[in-house]
Amino acid sequence: METTWDPYLAACPCRDVLDLVANKWTALMVGVLARRPHRFGELRREVAGITPKVLTQNLRSLERDGLVSRKVYPTTPPSVEYALTPLGESISGYLIALNNWTAANFDDIKRARAAYDAAQEAAPQPVG
Template identity: 45%
Template sequence: MTDEAFDPYHRACPSRRLLNEIGELWTVLVVGALAEGPLRFKDVAARVDGISFKMLTQTLRTLERDSLVTRTQYPEVPPRVEYELTATGRELVAPLRALEDWATSHMADILAARERFDADPA
């Protein structure tokens, strides 16, 4: 398939699933954590406050499957594993960082709007 053949507005398009995966909270935060360079699992977990080890494992596996992250296991005792963004994964950093910046810069307005909406009985 050529790039022109992918249209997320069509239900059968595989780009829909990819957009769903990329748009997940944990994906956004894990990619952001890895933007500065390779990290060990425990370091990603520490950077992404609140993520369970199960969710982190699932997120990293999905990113690895989509070739956005590489997993490197070093032959050491104890074993050492690092995760790093691929070239394609690094291309994802700027759009996700823009989304993150938009969310944080508009959060006060959004919270105020939610409060107004929730206070209106209609």
């Protein structure tokens, strides 16, 4: 019998997976890996702004959760290639859609933020 997981419950252990896949770096890394497998340096260049430490941490988490595979080639020095697994491919469409939605709607979000900030500045400040 399979367990039913509910990420809306505070004690549900599946929340850590939600934390991983909802992470901005994960969304960007999966989007890049959906195109084709990449070596570490290639992935780092394609995901602009990510540090080697954060990239390593995220790759390890994605590999641990079965979303990314790591293949070591017996070269000198060793080459390592990362690719999405079938499980990783199954979520890639959602994360790519989220990335695309963000880019398509960012102008509206910027306008909403500016309007909100202006309203906050114009509102009387509480005394106290």
